[in-house]
Amino acid sequence: MSAAVEVRDVSKVFNAGRPNAVQALVDMDLTIEPGEFVSLIGPSGCGKSTALRLIANLLEPTSGQVLMNGKPARKARLDQDYGMAFQQAGLFDWRTVAKNVELPLELKGWDKAKRRTRALEMLDLVKLGDFADHFPWQLSGGMQQRVAIGRALAAHPPLLLMDEPFGALDEMTREHMQAELLRICGETSTTVVFVTHSIPEAVYLSTRVIVMSPRPGRITDVIDVDLGPRRGLETREAVAFFKKITEVREALRGIETSDIA
Amino acid sequence: MFGLALLLVAVLWELYKWVGPEDGGTVFGLAILPRTSDYAMPHVWDMLARYAQPERRGFPTPIISTVASGAWFSLRLALAGFAMGTLVGLGLAIVMARFKVIERGLLPYLVVSQTVPLIALAPLVVSWGGKLHLGAFEWPRWLSAAVLGAFLAFFPVAVGTLKGLTSAPPAALELMDSYAASWRQTLFKLRFPAAVPYLVPALRLGATASVVGVVVAEISTGLAGGIGRLIIEYAREATADPAKVYTAVFGAAALGLLMAGMVATADLMLMRNRPREIVE
Amino acid sequence: MNRSPRALALLVLPPVVFGIAFLALWEAAVNVFDFQPYFLPAPSSIWQQFLENTRLIWDASKVSGTNALVGLLAGTVLGIALSFVLGRFRLLNELVTPLAIALNAVPIFVLVAVFNNMFSITSEVPRRLMVTLVVDFIVLVNVTRGLREVGAIQLELMRSYAASEVAILRKVRVPNAVPYLFTALKIAAPAAVITAFVSEYFGGSQNGLGSRIVSSIAISKNAAAWAYVLGACLVGLAFYVTAVSLERVATPGGVGRTDRDGA
Numbered sequence: 192m193s194a195a196v197e198v199r200d201v202s203k204v205f206n207a208g209r210p211n212a213v214q215a216l217v218d219m220d221l222t223i224e225p226g227e228f229v230s231l232i233g234p235s236g237c238g239k240s241t242a243l244r245l246i247a248n249l250l251e252p253t254s255g256q257v258l259m260n261g262k263p264a265r266k267a268r269l270d271q272d273y274g275m276a277f278q279q280a281g282l283f284d285w286r287t288v289a290k291n292v293e294l295p296l297e298l299k300g301w302d303k304a305k306r307r308t309r310a311l312e313m314l315d316l317v318k319l320g321d322f323a324d325h326f327p328w329q330l331s332g333g334m335q336q337r338v339a340i341g342r343a344l345a346a347h348p349p350l351l352l353m354d355e356p357f358g359a360l361d362e363m364t365r366e367h368m369q370a371e372l373l374r375i376c377g378e379t380s381t382t383v384v385f386v387t388h389s390i391p392e393a394v395y396l397s398t399r400v401i402v403m404s405p406r407p408g409r410i411t412d413v414i415d416v417d418l419g420p421r422r423g424l425e426t427r428e429a430v431a432f433f434k435k436i437t438e439v440r441e442a443l444r445g446i447e448t449s450d451i452a
Numbered sequence: 453m454f455g456l457a458l459l460l461v462a463v464l465w466e467l468y469k470w471v472g473p474e475d476g477g478t479v480f481g482l483a484i485l486p487r488t489s490d491y492a493m494p495h496v497w498d499m500l501a502r503y504a505q506p507e508r509r510g511f512p513t514p515i516i517s518t519v520a521s522g523a524w525f526s527l528r529l530a531l532a533g534f535a536m537g538t539l540v541g542l543g544l545a546i547v548m549a550r551f552k553v554i555e556r557g558l559l560p561y562l563v564v565s566q567t568v569p570l571i572a573l574a575p576l577v578v579s580w581g582g583k584l585h586l587g588a589f590e591w592p593r594w595l596s597a598a599v600l601g602a603f604l605a606f607f608p609v610a611v612g613t614l615k616g617l618t619s620a621p622p623a624a625l626e627l628m629d630s631y632a633a634s635w636r637q638t639l640f641k642l643r644f645p646a647a648v649p650y651l652v653p654a655l656r657l658g659a660t661a662s663v664v665g666v667v668v669a670e671i672s673t674g675l676a677g678g679i680g681r682l683i684i685e686y687a688r689e690a691t692a693d694p695a696k697v698y699t700a701v702f703g704a705a706a707l708g709l710l711m712a713g714m715v716a717t718a719d720l721m722l723m724r725n726r727p728r729e730i731v732e
Numbered sequence: 733m734n735r736s737p738r739a740l741a742l743l744v745l746p747p748v749v750f751g752i753a754f755l756a757l758w759e760a761a762v763n764v765f766d767f768q769p770y771f772l773p774a775p776s777s778i779w780q781q782f783l784e785n786t787r788l789i790w791d792a793s794k795v796s797g798t799n800a801l802v803g804l805l806a807g808t809v810l811g812i813a814l815s816f817v818l819g820r821f822r823l824l825n826e827l828v829t830p831l832a833i834a835l836n837a838v839p840i841f842v843l844v845a846v847f848n849n850m851f852s853i854t855s856e857v858p859r860r861l862m863v864t865l866v867v868d869f870i871v872l873v874n875v876t877r878g879l880r881e882v883g884a885i886q887l888e889l890m891r892s893y894a895a896s897e898v899a900i901l902r903k904v905r906v907p908n909a910v911p912y913l914f915t916a917l918k919i920a921a922p923a924a925v926i927t928a929f930v931s932e933y934f935g936g937s938q939n940g941l942g943s944r945i946v947s948s949i950a951i952s953k954n955a956a957a958w959a960y961v962l963g964a965c966l967v968g969l970a971f972y973v974t975a976v977s978l979e980r981v982a983t984p985g986g987v988g989r990t991d992r993d994g995a
Contacts, residue, residue, distance in 0.1 A: 249629055268632050275630045281623050285645045294641065298631050456827065557746030560969075561754075563922055567968030569929045572945050572961045576772065656837075664839040668933060671841075672946075683845060694849070701845050705838040712837035 193261035195350055195382040196223040196246055201255030203241055203408075214407035215241045219255070221401065221410065225349065228376065228383045230393035230400045232439065238408020239386045240354055246384060247275055247352050259350065271299060273350040274343030278358045280335035282327040282342075289314065289323040292342045299346060313341035316375055333364040340372065344379060351376065351383045358388065366427075369395055373421055390443070394435045395421060402442045412442040466495065502695040515696070519682065519703040526666055526678040527707055529594055533601020534662040534711070540602065541609025541658065548610075549617040549643070550635060559614075566607050570600055570665060574672040597669035597678070604665035605658040612654020616647025652719040659711035667704060679704050773955040781959035788944070789963040796940040797967045799856055800928040803863020804920060804971070810864060811871025812913070818872075819879050836869045844931045859931040859940070866927045867920045874916035878909025914979035921975035925968040941967070 198221040205213040216238040223229050231239035244250045245257055248264035259267035267273065274295070282291045292310040301309070314320045317337040319330075327335055336356055343351060357365045369392060376383055387393050393400045394416055402412035416435055418426060426432055503516040544562070548555035577599050581591035620642050628638045670680030679700055686697040755775050761767070762774035782789065818825040835843075840862060847858035882904050890900045932942030941964045948957035 247630055249626060268630065271632060273630075275627070277623060277627070279623055281621075281627050283624070283642070283645065285648075295631050297641070298633050298637055458831075460827065461831070553746050556743060557750035560747045560972075561750065563972055564965050564969050566922060567925050567929065567965050568961055569933075569942050569945050569964055571933055571942060572949065572957055575949055580772075660837050660839065664841065664930070667839055667841060668930065671933065683841070687845060697845060697849070701842045704842045708837045708839045708842070709834055712833075 194222045194258075195225045195227070195260060196221070196384065197256075197258040198222075198242070198246065199256045199258070201242075201245060201252045201257060203238070203245060203250065204253045207253060216245070216252075217407040217409050219408075219410060223382060223384065225382050226380060227399060228373075228385065228397045230385045230387055230397040231403060232387055232390065232393045232400060233403035233443070234405055236405035236408065237403035238405070239403050241408060242403075243352055243354050243384060243386050247273065271295070271346060272348055273352055274346065274348040276336075276339050276343045276351070276353045276356045278355045280327070280332070280339040282335055282338055284327055287324050287326060288319065288330070288338050291327065291338060292345050294342060295346050309345055310341075313345050314338070316344075316378070317341045317371065333360050333368060336360065336368065337371070340375065344375065344381065347379060349382060351381045353383065353385045355386055355388060357392065365389075365392065366395075370421070370423055372396065390436050390439050391427075394418075394432065394439060395427065400439055402439065411445070414439055414442060469495070498695045502699050515699050519679070519699050522677065522679040522682045522700070523703045523707050526663070526670065526680065526704075527710065529598045529666045529670075529678065530601055530659075530663045530707065530711060532595075532598040533666050534605050534659050535602075536598065537602035537605025537658055537662055538609050538655065541606040541654075542613055544606070544610040545613035545617055546639065548614050549639075555614070562607060562610060566604070570604070570668045571672050573603065574600055574669050577669075578673050593673070593675055596673055597666045597675050600669035601662040601665035604661040608654050608657035608661060609651075612650050612657070613647060616650030616654075617643045619650060620646040648722060652715065652722070655718075656712050656715040659715050660708050663704070663708045663711055679707065773958055777955045778958045778962060781953075781955045782962055785956060785959055789941075789960055792939065792941045792944045792960065793963045793967050795856070796928050796932065796942065796964070797925075797970075799859040799931075799940065800863055800924040800967070800971065802860045803928065804867050804924040806860070807864040807867025807869075807920065807924070808871050808917070811868040811916070812875055814868065814872050815875040815879060815909075819876060832869055832872065835865065840866070840927060840930050841933065859928055862931045863924045863927045867924050870920040870923060871913070871916045874912045874919075875909050878912030879905045882908050910982065914975070914982060917975045918972070918979065921971040922968050925964075925971050929964060 198219050201216060201219045202214075203216040205215055219238075219242060221229075221242075231242060233239050241250065245252055246259065246264060248257070248268040257264040260272055262270070262272070282288075283294070286294070289307070289310045292313050293306045296306045296309060311320065311323060314323055317340055319334060319337055319341070322330060322334070322338075327338070330338070336359075340356065343353075357368050360368065372383075373396060375381075383396075385393070385396060387396075397416050400414045400416055401410055402414065403409065404411045414435075418429070418431055418435065503519075504514050506512065506514055544558070548558060574596070577596045578593070581593075581596050581599075617639075624642055624646070625638070628642055633641070667678065667680040667683075669675065670678040671684055675681065682700040683697065683704065686693075686700050689696055759775050762772060767774075814828070818828060843865065844858055844862050847861055851857045879901075886904050887900070890904055895903070928940070929942040932940045933946065938947070941960050945957050945960045945964070948954070948960060
């Protein structure tokens with residue numbers, strides 16, 4: 192079984208050859224196995240969002256190769272092998288909630304009845320079944336984000352890419368959404384690559400935390416997280432949890448101090 | 453509110469007529485005050501009363517029916533012109549949105565094309581149409597007027613639609629990219645719905661522009677039956693029957709308002725679901 | 733304002749190429765299909781007429797162009813003033829807005845016919861008045877939006893400074909409205925020229941480009957008519973280019989919205 196994601200020796204330079212060239216990512220090597228939940232964390236400019244977009248084939252690497260499920264990233268995107276969620280829910284104002292979830296299915300050419308069934312299924316999964324015929328502006332930020340996650344998983348892709356999807360939410364909603372996300376991904380056995388700013392979030396969600404640093408963007412640390420199945424408060428207040436957070440924090444601090452020096 | 457505003461205008465009209473100089477006047481040496489004689493500015497009640505009177509002395513039907521049928525004739529032409537102009541405008545907008553090169557190359561000319569006076573185009577369109585024989589199809593005279601209406605209508609529609617099609621937020625475009633959506637799919641599922649707030653005022657401008665085009669065409673090609681012809685005819689009798697031309701003039705005004713009103717109604721139906729502000 | 737030569741070329745080249753291609757096709761079509769001059773004159777003969785009648789074309793352009801310019805200036809001033817007044821007095825706003833919309837839905841020639849009646853036969857005032865009305869509406873709509881659509885955050889900030897309404901107007905609303913003004917001008921400039929021409933079709937003084945075109949066609953001098961049309965296009969282009977340049981000069985940081993030239 193091939194790896195879910197393989198990043199081989201990837202570098203990305205923006206505005207190459209011009210005076211304002213930026214080395215966003217350099218020599219990135221990463222392998223993600225199916226079923227893993229991997230977080231990318233680091234300060235601004237460390238290239239984590241760039242890395243995610245390279246995996247999603249929304250950007251092309253300057254050098255190196257990105258493979259998804261054994262295929263080149265471009266083919267994987269054309270085959271729609273992944274779902275993506277962004278920081279803004281990005282729902283279309285003119286569509287109902289259910290129709291928003293149906294969007295990727297429409298593009299894949301599913302017929303109407305199948306689409307509707309799957310959309311309602313996903314909305315039930317994210318606990319928004321009652322809002323199927325509402326409009327996005329009638330929903331709160333957290334609810335909109337749940338719809339976006341439902342949309343990202345509508346076609347049951349094996350891989351989910353998320354770019355700080357909970358960044359705009361308050362802390363309580365955030366913790367709730369994290370638990371929901373784990374539940375959903377557990378039920379659908381999805382591999383997840385998750386970009387975040389928040390250390391507790393990364394530790395709570397992931398099986399592995401990839402620490403990155405800027406100038407140039409690169410991976411500096413890989414930290415395995417072995418906290419077993421997460422059980423909400425029980426996990427969040429466990430000593431092991433805090434120890435892991437400290438470990439990640441110190442890895443990040445390591446970058447900061449070397450940067451200042 | 454609108455009725456109130458109209459009343460206000462009527463009051464101002466009469467007020468000025470009462471105080472204003474009979475032969476027009478000057479303000480700081482600039483001759484910008486209009487004449488107030490009954491010939492130049494008929495009383496409001498005279499203009500309204502004129503509707504009840506026949507076109508010419510001795511004719512049975514009041515002028516209002518003549519004006520109404522003229523307006524009806526022109527309305528149908530304006531609708532045809534509007535439909536054609538909208539099609540062309542939409543098509544151009546899509547092509548320009550798709551190929552930036554075409555936008556850069558074509559848009560300046562589209563802007564300039566509108567400065568070509570219709571008077572120059574009208575005889576051209578008529579004579580081309582006359583030469584056109586596609587099988588059994590003969591170019592009817594009224595089609596020239598509709599085409600000229602389309603000529604004035606296509607531009608605001610094209611420009612407004614282009615603005616709307618390119619107004620989709622980059623985040624949404626990225627989303628469609630992640631779905632490996634084709635340009636066509638993105639057009640129908642994202643760009644067009646996002647363009648609707650821009651389309652509506654564009655269509656309204658196009659609708660009224662089409663009326664202008666049609667009536668100007670009627671006048672310059674001598675097309676009978678429409679309200680343009682009536683305006684010219686009645687204007688010739690302005691010294692003898694000053695209120696007459698106003699009947700036709702108000703008829704044409706009503707026509708323009710009707711077209712604009714139709715677009716506004718369509719807008720209300722389209723925008724039912726969205727809490728969006730109309731973008732002009 | 734730094735425009736790399738490459739960007740400049742990319743901006744100027746396509747229209748130039750399109751234009752040349754179009755003219756070449758036109759000339760070829762006239763020759764190949766042997767069109768009669770009364771049907772469609774060739775660009776070459778139009779150009780010839782243009783050169784022969786340059787003086788006349790220039791004089792007529794001055795008349796029409798002046799009308800357009802006067803109307804443009806008057807309409808802009810009026811539009812700005814009205815947007816301030818209407819923004820301040822809600823009742824007036826409620827009254828005037830539907831009237832303004834209705835007035836603009838009414839075909840141009842209707843109002844021109846009315847105006848022609850009201851002024852002397854040799855006056856240019858009806859045309860200028862018409863242009864003023866058209867420009868005024870465009871400017872009013874856009875500047876009002878600019879004054880009104882200020883970010884909620886900025887307004888909250890000013891309130892936290894206990895700033896008066898006038899201060900908010902000066903420091904926040906007016907600067908916000910400036911790009912909107914230039915958008916309006918880009919639309920209003922060509923509109924002013926077009927309106928000036930259209931106003932000439934319906935009687936009144938016969939000195940402008942529109943009248944000349946009508947008279948040329950009446951005596952079957954088509955190539956000459958099109959030479960005047962060329963003059964008209966040049967006037968329109970000049971206005972548009974001026975408006976766009978003014979915008980570039982006045983907003984050096986670039987226009988901040990998804991704006992398009994000509995939109």
